[in-house]
Amino acid sequence: QVQLVESGGGLVQAGGSLRLSCKASGRTFDSYDIGWFRQAPGEEREFVGAISWSGGNDLYADSVKGRFTISRNNAKRMVYLQMNSLKPEDTAIYYCAATTEAVPADPQEYDVWGQGTQVTVSS
Numbered sequence: 001q002v003q004l005v006e007s008g009g010g011l012v013q014a015g016g017s018l019r020l021s022c023k024a025s026g027r028t029f030d031s032y033d034i035g036w037f038r039q040a041p042g043e044e045r046e047f048v049g050a051i052s053w054s055g056g057n058d059l060y061a062d063s064v065k066g067r068f069t070i071s072r073n074n075a076k077r078m079v080y081l082q083m084n085s086l087k088p089e090d091t092a093i094y095y096c097a098a099t100t101e102a103v104p105a106d107p108q109e110y111d112v113w114g115q116g117t118q119v120t121v122s123s
Contacts, residue, residue, distance in 0.1 A: 002026045002098045002112050004034075009094060009117030012086055020081040020117060022096035033099050034079040035110055036070065038092035038119075048094070050103035051079060059103045064090075086121045093118050 008020040022034060035050035049060040051070040058070055069082045079096060094117055097110035104110075 002032050004096050004098060004112055004114035006094060006096050006114040006117040009119045011120045011122065014087055014121055014123050016086050016121075017082070017084045018086065018119060020083065020094055020096075020119070022079040022081070022114060024077040024079070024098070031100060032112075033101065033103050034070075034072070035097045035099060035103070035105075035107075036081050037095045037097060037107060038090075039095070039116075040092040045095075045107050046092075047105040047107070048081070050099075050105070052103055057103050059105065061105070083119070086119075088121045088123050091119060091121050 002024050003026045005023045006020060012018055033052045036048040037045050038048050039045045047061050048064055049070045051058045051072055067085045072079045096114045098112040099110045101109045
């Protein structure tokens with residue numbers, strides 16, 4: 001089973017950028033695709049985007065399309081979420097998650113979750 005750890009969150013002003021990292025470890029890591037989700041206080045967990053571990057397929061939520069980019073480095077077993085032009089409404093805890101499905105947007109399709117990293121965007 002794959003294990004995931006997120007890092008890179010912090011405080012940034014509106015219009016700024018952050019890059020989040022998701023480190024994968026454990027057995028059969030190469031069989032998983034990776035999704036990014038976020039959750040603000042009192043709200044449902046929201047799909048941000050996902051990337052295929054080996055196939056290069058990706059998918060983004062409309063709310064972040066054109067601003068966020070997911071990339072991967074399989075040799076390092078790392079997946080990144082580059083966030084540009086950040087807005088206060090992007091403030092949330094960000095999670096990466098692993099799935100055996102093909103870049104689904106439904107969180108129920110994901111098997112393993114990281115602990116999350118806080119992103120706060122000030123106006």
